[in-house]
Amino acid sequence: MQWKPDRHSHLSLHIQIVDWMKTHIERGEWTVGTKLPPQRKLAELLGVNRSTIIDVLDELKADGLLEMKRGAGTFVSNNSWNVLLNKSQPDWHKHIQASIHKPNYHTIQLINEYEQDSCIIRLGTGELSPDLLPTKLLEQSLQSISLNARDIGYSEPKGSKRLRIILSDYLQKRGIHTSPESILIVSGALQALQLISVGLLEQQSIIFQEHPSYLNSVHPFQSAGMQMVSVKRNERLAETLKAGSGKKQSLFYTIPTLHNPTGSSLTPEERKRLLEICAELQIPIIEDDVYHELLFEESPPAMKSLDQTGQVLYVGSVSKTLSPGLRIGWVVAPEPVINRLADIKMQTDYGSSAFSQEIVAHWLSSGLYEEHVASLRQQLKGRSLFVESILNENFRRIATWEKSMGGFYIWLRFNEPVVNKALFLKLIKQKVLINPGYIYDPSDLHHIRLSYAYATLEELKEGLYILLNNI
C-alpha cells in the first residue's frame, strides 16, 4: 500500500479514504471476502488517526460494502456493481482453496511479508546484505555487455550456449567434467528442484532429505505429491534408505557442503558412502551445491566429481554469491535427463532471462566473479567472528553452536525448547525477524537459523540482544 490521502486537498481525509477504498472494491481488486488490515495498521499505513479509519469503515459498512466478523476482522462483503446490477463474481477463495499447489507455511509467508519492512532486523535471512552485493561493479559491468540480436530472442531450450560453454570450463575447477550439452540453465536452484520434481518423478515418489532440511521450508516436491522422508546424519544409512524406498521411485536430496540450515558439511568419506549406497539402490542424488564457494577453508570435492554413473544431478547458482536478482542457476546431469528438463523448462517459462545470462557469462569469463567471491569470503568470515563473539559473551549458558566454517549460517541450539511460534510473533512485534528451526523440522523447538550475512553489524548486535531478552 503506497497511496496516502493528500493533506493539501480540498477534500477531507475521510472522503479521500472512502473514495480510495470504494475504488478498490469497485474495480474488483478487493474482491468479496478480502480481509482488510487491522484498524491500527490501516491508520499507520495511511498516516491518519485511528478515529478517521473507524469513521470510514462505519460508512462503508452502512453502504453494505464491508462487514465486520467478530474476532476475525473486517472483510469486503459486497461490491457496488453486485449491489446495483446483481452481478455475481467468481468465488476466488473457493478457487484458491481447492487448487493444486500448497500455500507456503504461515510462518514463511510472514517472513516473506516482513522482509519487505525496511525497519525490521532480519536475523535469519539467507541472502547477502545489500552491502555485500557488488552493486556498483554490476552496474558498471552492464556497459561491457554486448548484445547479439539472436541472443535476446527466445532461448535455446538449454539456455545460452555461451554461458554453458563458460560454465563447463568453470565447473572443471570443482572437479566436474561436463560438456555444455549436459548443462541446463535455470532461474535459480529452486526452479531446478521444481523441474526435477515434475520431470523425473512419478507421484508418490519418496524424497529422502537430511534432517533438518531446507526442503521443509519450500515445497517443490511436496506440491507435486511426493513423500518426504528425513534421514538423520548418523543413522544407518543403507538400512534406512532400503526400508524407506520400498518399490517406489526415490531420490536423495542433499546439501553436502555448508548445509542449509545447519552450516555443516559432509566429510569426503561420508560423501563416498552416500554415493555408493545410493548407487547400489539405484537412488539418484540431487547435490545442491550453491554455497561451496563460501567455505572459509578449502572445499571437499563435489559429489558430482566422484560420480561415475551419472546418478548425481548437480545444482549450482550465483544467488548466494553474486546476486539473487539475476535468477541464474544450473543443473549438470546426463544428457537425456538435461534434454527432458529443458523440454519442461520450455513449457514452463520459455527459458531464463537472456540479459541475466549475459551478465553471468561476463562475470565468470572475465574473472570478475572469482575476484568478488574471494573478497566476499573474507567479509563473511569477519561477520561470522563478530556474531560468534556476541554469542560467546551472552548465549553460552542458554545455547550451543558450532563455529561457522563458511557460508551464511550458525545453527543456534537453545537448551530449552523455547523456539515456538509465540516467540517468532513476539519478536516480530519488536521488529526482529528470525528463521525458527521448526520451518526446517516441524518438531524442532530448539533451534534458530542465525544468518550473519544479511543484517548490518549494529543490527545483528541489537537483534541478538532483543532475542536474548525474549528467551
Place this chain on the structure above:
Amino acid sequence: MQWKPDRHSHLSLHIQIVDWMKTHIERGEWTVGTKLPPQRKLAELLGVNRSTIIDVLDELKADGLLEMKRGAGTFVSNNSWNVLLNKSQPDWHKHIQASIHKPNYHTIQLINEYEQDSCIIRLGTGELSPDLLPTKLLEQSLQSISLNARDIGYSEPKGSKRLRIILSDYLQKRGIHTSPESILIVSGALQALQLISVGLLEQQSIIFQEHPSYLNSVHPFQSAGMQMVSVKRNERLAETLKAGSGKKQSLFYTIPTLHNPTGSSLTPEERKRLLEICAELQIPIIEDDVYHELLFEESPPAMKSLDQTGQVLYVGSVSKTLSPGLRIGWVVAPEPVINRLADIKMQTDYGSSAFSQEIVAHWLSSGLYEEHVASLRQQLKGRSLFVESILNENFRRIATWEKSMGGFYIWLRFNEPVVNKALFLKLIKQKVLINPGYIYDPSDLHHIRLSYAYATLEELKEGLYILLNNI
C-alpha cells in the same frame, strides 16, 4: 554439439572421436539408452567422412559400449565403469516416462530443435526477427540502468515495486485501472498460465479455449490434469459453456485481440457477450493480451477494461514487442488472487530477473518503448503486405486467408487437407520449418500458421516457394 576433432593433432581423427565418445559415455553424460544421431548427421556435425564414423561406431560396439538396434539407430548400451565395476545406474528413461509432466508434442520438440539451426527458413515462428529487435538501443539503454542494492536481492513476492507502479500507469492507456498491488510480475505470459493452473484450479477443472488454440501447443493446464474444451467462435456460447462446465470449476482462456494462431480479433460486442455469459456462470476469464500493441489500426477495448467484478485475469508481456529474452510479463487480477499467485511464484523460482525488470521499467517510463512499438508496427505492416502479395500471386488457387490486421500471423487455409506430419517432415528436409495447424487443433490438416515476423523477406519468398512446390 560443438566439439570437432583437431585436424592438426598428432592423433588420428578416428582416435580423437573414439576418445571423445568414450569420455561422454564414461562421465555418464550419455547414459545407457541414449540414442546417437544418425551416422550421416554425426559425420556432418564432426566434419569428417561417414566412413570414419562407421569405423568409430564399430570399435565402440566391439567394446560393448554401443549397440545397434535395427531400424531404430545406435544406442549407448553400457558404460565402462559398469563393465569394470559392475555398478548400476539409475534407469533415467524409466524415471522420465513415469513422471508427472507431459513431454511436448514431437512436432513441437522438432520445431524447438530445428529453430536452433541457423540455415533453416522459419515460416511459422511466433517471434520477432532479429532485425526487428531493438538490439542496439537495448544495449545502449543498459548504460542508463542504475542499480540499487536492495533491488538486486531476492525480489518482493509480486515483483519490482517500481515496475508495478509504472505498469499501473501504463495500463491506464489500455483502459485498465489497477493499483500496483493488483499486479504480479511474471517471467512471460506462459508462466502466468502455469501459476494460474496450479494456484487457482482443482484437478480435472474445465478449461474452455478457442478453436483452434495456442493452448494446444503448450501444456500449462493439460500437465496439471485439466480438461480442455474447445469452443468455436460462432457456437451458441451460453449453452456450450453451461453444458461444458457442469459442476466442475472452470475457466475461459481467450486471446481476444490478434488471436494466436488465427490473427483474428473479437468485436467489442463479442467481448461484452463473453464477459456477460461468463459472469452469469461464474466462469473466470484469462485474457491473454500480448499482441494488442501490434494491431495496425486502433485496438478494441481490453476485456479487462470492461470487467466490473474482478472476473478477468489479464495477462500482458513484452515478449512479442520488445524482447522475448527479457522474460517479463504481468498479470492483473483481484488482490487476493495476485497474493496467491505471488506466493506460488515465490515457491517456484523466487521471482523474475531483477535486471530484466529494471530494463523494462526503464523502457516503459522513458518513452523508448512506445516509440519502438510504433515503428515496429510499421515494419510488421510492410512485411504483412509483402507476404500477402506473394500469396496473392501464387496461392490463390489452392488456399484462402484473411488480410492481416496486425501482429505476426496469417492463418493460411489450404483447400485440401494436405498439412500433415509428412509434409512437415518433408519441408524440414528442404530446410523449411512450418507451424502446422494440427498443433493448435489435432484434427486440422488444412492450416498453416504463417508468420511474417521472423524470417527475412528473401527467406519468406524462398520458403513460400518451397512450400508451394511441396503441396
